[in-house]
Amino acid sequence: MRKTGSIGFAAATVLLVLIAAFSYVGTVKSRTFCSNAELEGYYRELEERLAEETKAYLEEQGFYNSGVMVNRVVEADGSREYTVTVHHREISRMSGEERTALAGELALLAFADEKCTFCHDFLIDESDIK
Helix, strand or coil, rough: HHHHHHHHHHHHHHHHHHHHHHHHHHHHHHHHCCCHHHHHHHHHHHHHHHHHHHHHHHCCCCCCEEEEEEEEEECCCCCCEEEEECCCCCCCCCCHHHHHHHHHHHHHHCCCCCEEEEEEEEEECHCCCC
16 A cells, blocks of 8 residues: 555656646747747737836826837847837926936836846936926
């Protein structure tokens, strides 16, 4: 009876290890086998969500009707460089330190993807500066 129990335990352990391994491989392969159109759609959704969340955060901070643009450059290796450009008259009037702090807060909204880098920029209109 003892031998049957240890064989059953070993079989269950091997089965669970195989299930975990195939789940991991399936997860990794699912993203690599996406078509270019599917991958573009995936990133487009993330980009739209980033723009919406940035606008919402700025409104929470009192910067109503801010202009937010998300631009991307896609490299040959598939990596992406994003520039999030924000325009608001009150941001133009902020000091450089205040804008740097705001850029740091906005950076926390960026989606996590190992192939993506983000830069936040502010469109400063010199006529808005007092």
